[in-house]
Amino acid sequence: MADFEFAAPVELDEALRLLSGTPGSRPLAGGTDLIDQLNAGRRTTGLVVDLKRIPVLMRLDVDGDGLHIGGARSCTDVQQHSAVRADYAGLAEACGLIGAVQIQNRAAVAGNVCNAAPSADTIPALISLSAHAIIRSQNGTRDVPLDEFFIGPGQTVLNDGEILEELVLPTPPDSSASAYLRFIPRNEMDIAVAGVGSYLEVDPNSKVITRARIALASVAPTPVRAREAESHLEGKVLSDEVIDEAAALAPNSASPISDVRGSAEFRLELVKVLTARTLRKCAERIG
């Protein structure tokens, strides 16, 4: 691995100063992607700035704005948080699928997001739960809806010197639920051939779907929303039939490639099946 400087500040302002003062420097949350990329020579940097000692980036709590996940908080912490398990089940499911226990203990949800792999597991769950990215730099703060955060494989709207300070997920109402499922060829420790995160919100009396969000992984250069399927669901009474109709529309939003993990055709079929299954899980959870 090529040499680089390492800093572990305890203040966010100091981290921002270091990152903006060294072009090409990289923040590090868990390092499970970054260290591997540096080791393999796929990335080089003169400075790595560890974020895990900065208290504000370890935030994990719920307030009037919803759930706050700090930019260095681990998948394990998020997955085990009682509010996440109760109200953001799709995110808890995604966190519990990343690598294995050791990886989940190190890896941050924000690291998964900023690495921007099309196959990343937390991203569809976060998008389906309408997450926002709060981005900090020395110039101030900006708020970007997560479905506008990704611009290509491994590429995001983050500029040099910017840190994803936190992810904010609005509080879901009572008659709502989320779910995440992926397909991998083995039982664990593999990358999604396709992944789907779904969210449904219904009127508690009429059971009319008032909001539907479906996000897909590993079937396009970036995570994508299945907007046609979402529109089909909204305004209809929740039923098995309407779920199947929406699932059949979901592949229209995908543009997969064929690779060693699966053909494009197989991925389109997976999108249909996983969309139907995640929507059914949402329906069961809503009751």
Ligand SMILES: Cc1cc2nc3c(=O)[nH]c(=O)nc-3n(C[C@H](O)[C@H](O)[C@H](O)COP(=O)(O)OP(=O)(O)OC[C@H]3O[C@@H](n4cnc5c(N)ncnc54)[C@H](O)[C@@H]3O)c2cc1C
């Ligand atoms: C054995 C193994 C299995 C894996 N299995 C899976 C899997 O099943 N599913 C999956 O999705 N991923 C998997 N991964 C990939 C990886 O573990 C995840 O993407 C993880 O969530 C990355 O988080 P991290 O904190 O380690 O990121 P890091 O490696 O620290 O950072 C990743 C990138 O994001 C940037 N970054 C990190 N935090 C911030 C921030 N707050 N602000 C701005 N930029 C930031 C870094 O500069 C770097 O470019 C696996 C990795 C390994 C090694």
